[in-house]
Amino acid sequence: MYIMSTKQPMSTASHEPVIDARELHKSFGNVEAVKSLSFSVEAGEVLGLLGPNGAGKTTTIKMLTTLTQIDGGQAAIGGFDVSTQPDVVRQMIGVAGQSAAVDEKLTARENLNLFGRLYKIPRAERQRRTEELIERFDLGDFADRPSSTYSGGERRRLDVVAALVANPPALFLDEPTTGLDPRSRAELWDTVRSLATEGTAIVLSTQYLEEADRLADKILLIDHGEVVAQGTPDALKANLDRNVLEIHLELESGVGDAQELLASEENAVADVEARRIDIHVGNDADRSLALLRRLQDGGISILKFQLREPTLDDVFLSLTGSPSTEIEESTK
Numbered sequence: 437m438y439i440m441s442t443k444q445p446m447s448t449a450s451h452e453p454v455i456d457a458r459e460l461h462k463s464f465g466n467v468e469a470v471k472s473l474s475f476s477v478e479a480g481e482v483l484g485l486l487g488p489n490g491a492g493k494t495t496t497i498k499m500l501t502t503l504t505q506i507d508g509g510q511a512a513i514g515g516f517d518v519s520t521q522p523d524v525v526r527q528m529i530g531v532a533g534q535s536a537a538v539d540e541k542l543t544a545r546e547n548l549n550l551f552g553r554l555y556k557i558p559r560a561e562r563q564r565r566t567e568e569l570i571e572r573f574d575l576g577d578f579a580d581r582p583s584s585t586y587s588g589g590e591r592r593r594l595d596v597v598a599a600l601v602a603n604p605p606a607l608f609l610d611e612p613t614t615g616l617d618p619r620s621r622a623e624l625w626d627t628v629r630s631l632a633t634e635g636t637a638i639v640l641s642t643q644y645l646e647e648a649d650r651l652a653d654k655i656l657l658i659d660h661g662e663v664v665a666q667g668t669p670d671a672l673k674a675n676l677d678r679n680v681l682e683i684h685l686e687l688e689s690g691v692g693d694a695q696e697l698l699a700s701e702e703n704a705v706a707d708v709e710a711r712r713i714d715i716h717v718g719n720d721a722d723r724s725l726a727l728l729r730r731l732q733d734g735g736i737s738i739l740k741f742q743l744r745e746p747t748l749d750d751v752f753l754s755l756t757g758s759p760s761t762e763i764e765e766s767t768k
């Protein structure tokens with residue numbers, strides 16, 4: 437998708453990416469946190485950086501936003517090299533990181549003003565922009581209280597809004613909705629979509645498949661600093677068995693018996709302590725019913741069951757073909 441943008445930086449021709457990462461690499465001692473990661477994001481596009489804990493999401497975002505040095509490869513924002521022109525790059529980006537950048541002692545209004553100063557926005561415009569953001573993102577209720585008194589969600593919201601002060605052409609959001617309640621999460625999703633529609637190029641990291649699915653135009657699925665899969669959300673999901681049948685058993689001792697009854701099912705994962713069995717069943721309702729009936733006929737007492745959408749874990753399991761897609765020996 438490409439949307440003409442008023443924010444297109446001067447130095448780029450219209451079809452050049454706003455964010456361009458080529459073979460990025462970063463090591464911490466002997467931990468290779470990011471290995472040869474390449475991607476680009478155009479104006480109006482949202483790239484979802486999806487991956488579990490330790491995948492390299494924050495490290496990637498920190499490299500692109502000048503917060504950590506790039507060990508190998510190259511990155512450019514609006515055509516400016518991140519390593520050699522960090523000062524120019526800083527004026528073109530907004531960042532909402534995993535740890536809050538706002539000053540605890542200051543109010544939301546003061547914090548937004550301070551960010552405007554960091555971006556060297558003239559005073560009058562800074563104040564206008566601060567009021568506009570408070571209004572647009574509904575920060576009014578707590579705009580004049582010190583940030584130290586905010587709830588986790590309120591602080592998260594201020595953090596994201598602070599990244600928007602300079603109306604930057606490139607925006608980096610590192611797990612922006614972690615810890616938000618469903619309503620705040622939905623509001624933030626709306627915000628991200630509307631910023632993209634206005635032409636901002638956005639990199640958003642998340643551990644939630646649903647979030648990437650809702651927001652991203654394309655997804656980079658990473659693990660151990662490497663790309664495991666990439667493409668549009670639909671293309672990624674097309675690779676998956678859509679649904680997981682989650683069966684909760686009454687007794688811990690029933691899990692072993694259930695495993696025997698399901699021995700022919702390649703996709704069953706058992707968790708004895710949780711008294712639970714997960715099976716990838718695709719979209720085949722008959723198959724789910726048959727599996728449940730098999731357990732019931734075998735004398736297994738089922739507490740409850742549900743058919744759910746795959747989680748990020750399921751995506752990984754099915755893409756990497758990890759051994760945990762089978763019933764595990766160790767769960768006896």
Ligand SMILES: Nc1ncnc2c1ncn2[C@@H]1O[C@H](COP(=O)(O)OP(=O)(O)OP(=O)(O)O)[C@@H](O)[C@H]1O
Binds near residue numbers: 487493534
């Ligand atoms: N300053 C550091 N020193 C040493 N190791 C680090 C440092 N920063 C990150 N790492 C390591 O690099 C890897 C990637 O970390 P990173 O923070 O990028 O992951 P992440 O995908 O953001 O994870 P999370 O979802 O938990 O935030 C991890 O193994 C982490 O321990």
Ligand SMILES: [Mg+2]
Binds near residue numbers: 493
């Ligand atoms: Mg992180």
